[in-house]
Amino acid sequence: xxxxxxxxxxxxxxxxxxxxxxxxxxxxxxxxxxxxxxxxxxxxxxxxxxxxxxxxxxxxxxxxxxxxxxxxxxxxxxxxxxxxxxxxxxxxxxxxxxxxxxxxxxxxxxxxxxxxxxxxxxxxxxxxxxxxxxxxxxxxxxxxxxxxxxxxxxxxxxxxxxxxxxxxxxxxxxxxxxxxxxxxxxxxxxxxxxxxxxxxxxxxxxxxxxxxxxxxxxxxxxxxxxxxxxxxxxxxxxxxxxxxxxxxxxxxxxxxx
Amino acid sequence: xxxxxxxxxxxxxxxxxxxxxxxxxxxxxxxxxxxxxxxxxxxxxxxxxxxxxxxxxxxxxxxxxxxxxxxxxxxxxx
Numbered sequence: 001x002x003x004x005x006x007x008x009x010x011x012x013x014x015x016x017x018x019x020x021x022x023x024x025x026x027x028x029x030x031x032x033x034x035x036x037x038x039x040x041x042x043x044x045x046x047x048x049x050x051x052x053x054x055x056x057x058x059x060x061x062x063x064x065x066x067x068x069x070x071x072x073x074x075x076x077x078x079x080x081x082x083x084x085x086x087x088x089x090x091x092x093x094x095x096x097x098x099x100x101x102x103x104x105x106x107x108x109x110x111x112x113x114x115x116x117x118x119x120x121x122x123x124x125x126x127x128x129x130x131x132x133x134x135x136x137x138x139x140x141x142x143x144x145x146x147x148x149x150x151x152x153x154x155x156x157x158x159x160x161x162x163x164x165x166x167x168x169x170x171x172x173x174x175x176x177x178x179x180x181x182x183x184x185x186x187x188x189x190x191x192x193x194x195x196x197x198x199x200x201x202x203x204x205x206x207x208x209x210x211x212x213x214x215x216x217x218x219x220x221x222x223x224x225x226x227x228x229x230x231x232x233x234x235x236x237x238x239x240x241x242x243x244x245x246x247x248x249x250x251x252x253x254x255x256x257x
Numbered sequence: 258x259x260x261x262x263x264x265x266x267x268x269x270x271x272x273x274x275x276x277x278x279x280x281x282x283x284x285x286x287x288x289x290x291x292x293x294x295x296x297x298x299x300x301x302x303x304x305x306x307x308x309x310x311x312x313x314x315x316x317x318x319x320x321x322x323x324x325x326x327x328x329x330x331x332x333x334x335x
Contacts, residue, residue, distance in 0.1 A: 179319065186322040186326035190326065193329060236314075239311070239312075240315035
Protein backbone atom coordinates (compact mmCIF):
# COMPACT_ATOMS: atom_id res chain seq x y z
CA UNK A 1 0.00 0.00 0.00
CA UNK A 2 3.11 2.24 0.02
CA UNK A 3 4.18 4.46 -2.85
CA UNK A 4 5.13 1.74 -5.35
CA UNK A 5 5.56 2.39 -9.03
CA UNK A 6 2.23 0.71 -9.87
CA UNK A 7 -0.62 3.04 -10.77
CA UNK A 8 -3.29 0.85 -9.19
CA UNK A 9 -2.12 1.31 -5.61
CA UNK A 10 -3.51 3.83 -3.17
CA UNK A 11 -1.38 6.96 -2.82
CA UNK A 12 -2.98 9.21 -0.20
CA UNK A 13 0.24 11.16 0.42
CA UNK A 14 0.34 12.93 -2.93
CA UNK A 15 -2.32 15.42 -1.81
CA UNK A 16 0.12 16.86 0.74
CA UNK A 17 2.97 17.69 -1.64
CA UNK A 18 4.12 21.31 -1.75
CA UNK A 19 4.24 22.73 -5.27
CA UNK A 20 6.05 25.94 -6.19
CA UNK A 21 3.76 28.33 -7.99
CA UNK A 22 6.42 30.90 -8.74
CA UNK A 23 9.97 31.53 -7.60
CA UNK A 24 10.91 34.45 -5.38
CA UNK A 25 14.69 34.20 -5.62
CA UNK A 26 17.32 33.15 -3.11
CA UNK A 27 18.17 35.07 0.06
CA UNK A 28 21.30 34.02 1.97
CA UNK A 29 21.33 30.51 0.53
CA UNK A 30 17.64 29.84 1.25
CA UNK A 31 15.27 29.50 -1.68
CA UNK A 32 12.01 31.41 -1.45
CA UNK A 33 9.00 30.53 -3.56
CA UNK A 34 5.29 31.21 -3.51
CA UNK A 35 3.84 27.73 -3.00
CA UNK A 36 0.36 26.24 -3.00
CA UNK A 37 0.52 26.33 0.82
CA UNK A 38 1.22 30.08 0.75
CA UNK A 39 -1.60 30.58 -1.78
CA UNK A 40 -4.12 28.90 0.49
CA UNK A 41 -2.91 30.85 3.50
CA UNK A 42 -3.59 34.04 1.49
CA UNK A 43 -7.02 32.66 0.51
CA UNK A 44 -7.75 31.88 4.19
CA UNK A 45 -6.90 35.40 5.30
CA UNK A 46 -8.95 36.84 2.41
CA UNK A 47 -11.98 34.73 3.37
CA UNK A 48 -11.77 35.71 7.05
CA UNK A 49 -11.28 39.38 6.19
CA UNK A 50 -14.15 39.38 3.67
CA UNK A 51 -16.47 37.63 6.15
CA UNK A 52 -15.76 40.12 8.92
CA UNK A 53 -15.69 43.25 6.73
CA UNK A 54 -18.92 42.31 4.98
CA UNK A 55 -20.43 41.30 8.30
CA UNK A 56 -19.80 44.64 9.94
CA UNK A 57 -20.18 46.96 6.95
CA UNK A 58 -23.85 47.73 7.57
CA UNK A 59 -23.99 47.89 11.37
CA UNK A 60 -27.73 47.42 11.80
CA UNK A 61 -29.26 47.19 15.27
CA UNK A 62 -31.22 44.13 14.17
CA UNK A 63 -28.49 42.13 12.42
CA UNK A 64 -28.86 40.49 9.04
CA UNK A 65 -27.52 36.97 8.49
CA UNK A 66 -23.84 37.78 7.84
CA UNK A 67 -23.70 40.34 10.63
CA UNK A 68 -25.28 37.81 13.01
CA UNK A 69 -22.64 35.25 12.06
CA UNK A 70 -19.82 37.75 12.57
CA UNK A 71 -21.26 38.75 15.96
CA UNK A 72 -21.66 35.09 16.98
CA UNK A 73 -18.04 34.31 16.14
CA UNK A 74 -16.87 37.39 18.07
CA UNK A 75 -19.00 36.51 21.12
CA UNK A 76 -17.91 32.89 21.02
CA UNK A 77 -14.18 33.69 21.17
CA UNK A 78 -14.70 36.58 23.61
CA UNK A 79 -16.63 34.38 26.05
CA UNK A 80 -14.08 31.59 25.72
CA UNK A 81 -11.21 33.97 26.49
CA UNK A 82 -13.00 35.79 29.31
CA UNK A 83 -13.96 32.52 31.02
CA UNK A 84 -10.44 31.08 30.84
CA UNK A 85 -8.26 34.12 31.39
CA UNK A 86 -10.51 36.69 33.06
CA UNK A 87 -10.98 40.34 32.11
CA UNK A 88 -7.21 40.89 32.08
CA UNK A 89 -6.97 38.20 29.43
CA UNK A 90 -9.08 40.23 27.01
CA UNK A 91 -5.93 42.10 25.95
CA UNK A 92 -5.09 38.94 23.98
CA UNK A 93 -8.44 38.91 22.20
CA UNK A 94 -7.16 40.06 18.77
CA UNK A 95 -4.48 37.35 18.87
CA UNK A 96 -6.81 34.55 19.97
CA UNK A 97 -9.55 35.61 17.55
CA UNK A 98 -7.13 35.72 14.60
CA UNK A 99 -5.71 32.35 15.60
CA UNK A 100 -9.15 30.76 15.92
CA UNK A 101 -10.49 32.15 12.63
CA UNK A 102 -7.29 31.29 10.73
CA UNK A 103 -7.21 27.68 11.96
CA UNK A 104 -10.97 27.25 11.44
CA UNK A 105 -11.06 28.58 7.89
CA UNK A 106 -7.81 26.81 6.94
CA UNK A 107 -9.23 23.50 8.19
CA UNK A 108 -12.58 23.97 6.44
CA UNK A 109 -11.03 25.15 3.16
CA UNK A 110 -9.02 21.95 3.00
CA UNK A 111 -12.23 19.94 2.75
CA UNK A 112 -13.11 21.29 -0.72
CA UNK A 113 -11.94 19.04 -3.55
CA UNK A 114 -8.50 19.86 -4.94
CA UNK A 115 -7.89 22.50 -2.25
CA UNK A 116 -4.72 22.24 -0.17
CA UNK A 117 -5.01 21.89 3.61
CA UNK A 118 -2.60 24.41 5.11
CA UNK A 119 -2.75 22.94 8.63
CA UNK A 120 -1.91 19.42 7.48
CA UNK A 121 1.79 20.28 7.59
CA UNK A 122 3.61 20.06 10.92
CA UNK A 123 5.67 23.16 10.09
CA UNK A 124 2.53 25.35 9.92
CA UNK A 125 0.96 24.02 13.12
CA UNK A 126 4.32 24.05 14.91
CA UNK A 127 4.82 27.70 13.90
CA UNK A 128 1.40 28.57 15.36
CA UNK A 129 1.96 26.52 18.53
CA UNK A 130 5.44 27.90 19.16
CA UNK A 131 4.13 31.44 18.63
CA UNK A 132 1.58 30.78 21.38
CA UNK A 133 4.10 29.24 23.77
CA UNK A 134 6.71 31.95 23.19
CA UNK A 135 4.01 34.57 23.82
CA UNK A 136 3.05 32.78 27.05
CA UNK A 137 6.65 32.55 28.26
CA UNK A 138 7.55 36.08 27.13
CA UNK A 139 4.46 37.73 28.60
CA UNK A 140 4.72 35.59 31.74
CA UNK A 141 8.22 36.82 32.51
CA UNK A 142 7.43 40.39 31.41
CA UNK A 143 4.43 40.65 33.71
CA UNK A 144 5.48 38.51 36.71
CA UNK A 145 9.26 38.68 36.52
CA UNK A 146 10.89 35.67 38.15
CA UNK A 147 7.56 34.98 39.90
CA UNK A 148 6.42 33.31 36.69
CA UNK A 149 8.33 30.23 37.90
CA UNK A 150 5.68 29.80 40.61
CA UNK A 151 3.79 28.03 37.85
CA UNK A 152 6.06 25.02 38.33
CA UNK A 153 5.70 24.87 42.11
CA UNK A 154 2.21 23.63 42.99
CA UNK A 155 0.65 24.54 46.30
CA UNK A 156 1.05 22.25 49.30
CA UNK A 157 3.83 20.00 48.07
CA UNK A 158 6.12 18.63 50.84
CA UNK A 159 9.70 19.96 50.65
CA UNK A 160 11.46 16.70 49.83
CA UNK A 161 9.21 16.08 46.80
CA UNK A 162 9.59 19.60 45.46
CA UNK A 163 12.53 19.03 43.06
CA UNK A 164 10.84 16.00 41.51
CA UNK A 165 7.45 17.69 41.16
CA UNK A 166 9.04 20.84 39.75
CA UNK A 167 10.96 18.79 37.16
CA UNK A 168 7.78 16.98 36.15
CA UNK A 169 5.89 20.28 35.90
CA UNK A 170 8.61 21.78 33.69
CA UNK A 171 8.54 18.72 31.42
CA UNK A 172 4.78 18.85 31.12
CA UNK A 173 4.98 22.57 30.30
CA UNK A 174 7.57 21.87 27.61
CA UNK A 175 5.31 19.19 26.14
CA UNK A 176 2.57 21.80 25.55
CA UNK A 177 3.80 23.19 22.21
CA UNK A 178 4.43 19.67 20.96
CA UNK A 179 0.98 18.39 21.87
CA UNK A 180 -0.69 21.58 20.63
CA UNK A 181 0.94 21.38 17.21
CA UNK A 182 0.81 17.59 16.76
CA UNK A 183 -2.87 17.41 17.78
CA UNK A 184 -3.96 19.75 14.98
CA UNK A 185 -1.49 18.32 12.45
CA UNK A 186 -2.33 14.67 13.14
CA UNK A 187 -6.09 15.26 13.06
CA UNK A 188 -5.90 17.01 9.69
CA UNK A 189 -3.42 14.49 8.23
CA UNK A 190 -5.31 11.42 9.40
CA UNK A 191 -8.65 12.84 8.28
CA UNK A 192 -7.49 13.63 4.78
CA UNK A 193 -5.66 10.33 4.35
CA UNK A 194 -8.78 8.44 5.44
CA UNK A 195 -10.93 10.43 3.00
CA UNK A 196 -8.51 9.68 0.17
CA UNK A 197 -8.35 5.96 1.02
CA UNK A 198 -12.15 5.56 1.15
CA UNK A 199 -12.56 7.50 -2.06
CA UNK A 200 -10.03 5.23 -3.73
CA UNK A 201 -12.07 2.21 -2.60
CA UNK A 202 -14.91 3.50 -4.78
CA UNK A 203 -12.63 3.56 -7.82
CA UNK A 204 -11.06 0.20 -7.02
CA UNK A 205 -14.47 -1.45 -6.63
CA UNK A 206 -15.64 0.15 -9.87
CA UNK A 207 -12.97 -1.81 -11.72
CA UNK A 208 -15.14 -4.92 -11.34
CA UNK A 209 -17.81 -3.79 -13.80
CA UNK A 210 -21.52 -3.36 -13.06
CA UNK A 211 -21.58 -5.40 -9.85
CA UNK A 212 -18.57 -3.42 -8.68
CA UNK A 213 -20.29 -0.08 -9.17
CA UNK A 214 -23.27 -1.30 -7.10
CA UNK A 215 -20.88 -2.46 -4.38
CA UNK A 216 -19.13 0.91 -4.58
CA UNK A 217 -22.22 2.53 -3.03
CA UNK A 218 -20.95 1.48 0.41
CA UNK A 219 -17.59 3.30 0.32
CA UNK A 220 -19.44 6.21 -1.29
CA UNK A 221 -21.71 6.63 1.72
CA UNK A 222 -18.74 6.08 4.02
CA UNK A 223 -16.92 8.92 2.22
CA UNK A 224 -19.94 11.21 2.63
CA UNK A 225 -20.18 10.35 6.33
CA UNK A 226 -16.43 10.86 6.74
CA UNK A 227 -16.63 14.28 5.08
CA UNK A 228 -19.34 15.28 7.56
CA UNK A 229 -17.13 14.02 10.39
CA UNK A 230 -14.20 15.99 8.99
CA UNK A 231 -16.24 19.21 9.02
CA UNK A 232 -16.97 18.57 12.70
CA UNK A 233 -13.30 17.80 13.36
CA UNK A 234 -12.29 21.04 11.58
CA UNK A 235 -14.46 23.10 13.95
CA UNK A 236 -13.47 21.05 16.98
CA UNK A 237 -9.73 21.29 16.39
CA UNK A 238 -9.93 25.04 15.86
CA UNK A 239 -11.94 25.35 19.11
CA UNK A 240 -9.51 23.15 21.06
CA UNK A 241 -6.47 25.04 19.74
CA UNK A 242 -8.05 28.34 20.75
CA UNK A 243 -9.23 27.21 24.17
CA UNK A 244 -5.85 25.70 25.03
CA UNK A 245 -4.25 28.99 23.97
CA UNK A 246 -6.62 30.79 26.36
CA UNK A 247 -5.69 28.42 29.19
CA UNK A 248 -1.96 28.84 28.59
CA UNK A 249 -2.39 32.63 28.51
CA UNK A 250 -4.20 32.35 31.84
CA UNK A 251 -1.10 30.60 33.18
CA UNK A 252 1.00 33.54 31.99
CA UNK A 253 -1.34 36.05 33.63
CA UNK A 254 -1.94 34.21 36.92
CA UNK A 255 0.97 31.81 37.47
CA UNK A 256 -0.02 29.94 40.59
CA UNK A 257 -1.65 26.55 40.91
CA UNK B 258 15.88 -9.17 0.81
CA UNK B 259 16.86 -6.40 3.19
CA UNK B 260 14.12 -4.17 1.81
CA UNK B 261 11.59 -6.93 2.45
CA UNK B 262 12.66 -7.13 6.09
CA UNK B 263 12.42 -3.34 6.41
CA UNK B 264 8.95 -3.37 4.85
CA UNK B 265 7.83 -6.18 7.13
CA UNK B 266 9.13 -4.25 10.14
CA UNK B 267 7.26 -1.13 8.99
CA UNK B 268 3.94 -2.90 8.64
CA UNK B 269 4.27 -4.84 11.89
CA UNK B 270 5.14 -1.60 13.67
CA UNK B 271 2.15 0.14 12.10
CA UNK B 272 -0.13 -2.61 13.33
CA UNK B 273 1.30 -2.39 16.83
CA UNK B 274 0.91 1.37 16.84
CA UNK B 275 -2.81 0.98 16.20
CA UNK B 276 -3.20 -0.79 19.57
CA UNK B 277 -2.73 2.61 21.20
CA UNK B 278 -6.11 3.71 19.92
CA UNK B 279 -7.75 1.21 22.27
CA UNK B 280 -6.68 3.37 25.20
CA UNK B 281 -8.24 6.41 23.57
CA UNK B 282 -11.44 4.44 23.10
CA UNK B 283 -11.56 3.50 26.78
CA UNK B 284 -10.95 7.11 27.79
CA UNK B 285 -13.66 8.47 25.50
CA UNK B 286 -16.17 5.86 26.64
CA UNK B 287 -15.44 6.73 30.26
CA UNK B 288 -15.79 10.46 29.54
CA UNK B 289 -19.09 10.28 27.69
CA UNK B 290 -20.46 7.60 30.04
CA UNK B 291 -19.88 9.79 33.07
CA UNK B 292 -21.37 12.78 31.25
CA UNK B 293 -24.50 10.80 30.38
CA UNK B 294 -24.81 9.41 33.91
CA UNK B 295 -24.63 12.94 35.29
CA UNK B 296 -26.97 14.29 32.62
CA UNK B 297 -29.63 11.71 33.45
CA UNK B 298 -29.49 12.68 37.10
CA UNK B 299 -29.48 16.42 36.45
CA UNK B 300 -30.67 17.20 32.91
CA UNK B 301 -30.90 20.94 33.56
CA UNK B 302 -27.15 21.18 34.29
CA UNK B 303 -26.12 19.04 31.33
CA UNK B 304 -26.12 21.74 28.65
CA UNK B 305 -23.93 24.01 30.72
CA UNK B 306 -21.15 21.43 30.79
CA UNK B 307 -21.35 20.48 27.13
CA UNK B 308 -18.45 22.77 26.22
CA UNK B 309 -16.18 21.03 28.73
CA UNK B 310 -17.30 17.66 27.41
CA UNK B 311 -16.29 18.60 23.89
CA UNK B 312 -12.95 19.96 25.09
CA UNK B 313 -12.28 16.75 27.05
CA UNK B 314 -13.25 14.72 23.98
CA UNK B 315 -10.78 16.60 21.80
CA UNK B 316 -7.78 16.26 24.13
CA UNK B 317 -8.49 12.56 24.77
CA UNK B 318 -9.01 11.87 21.06
CA UNK B 319 -5.71 13.60 20.38
CA UNK B 320 -3.77 10.78 22.05
CA UNK B 321 -5.49 8.20 19.87
CA UNK B 322 -4.71 10.33 16.83
CA UNK B 323 -1.05 10.53 17.91
CA UNK B 324 -0.84 6.73 17.74
CA UNK B 325 -2.62 6.73 14.36
CA UNK B 326 -0.07 9.31 13.21
CA UNK B 327 2.79 6.94 14.10
CA UNK B 328 1.08 4.16 12.15
CA UNK B 329 0.55 6.40 9.11
CA UNK B 330 4.12 7.71 9.29
CA UNK B 331 5.41 4.14 9.34
CA UNK B 332 3.33 3.09 6.35
CA UNK B 333 3.78 6.14 4.15
CA UNK B 334 6.75 8.18 5.27
CA UNK B 335 9.53 5.85 6.41
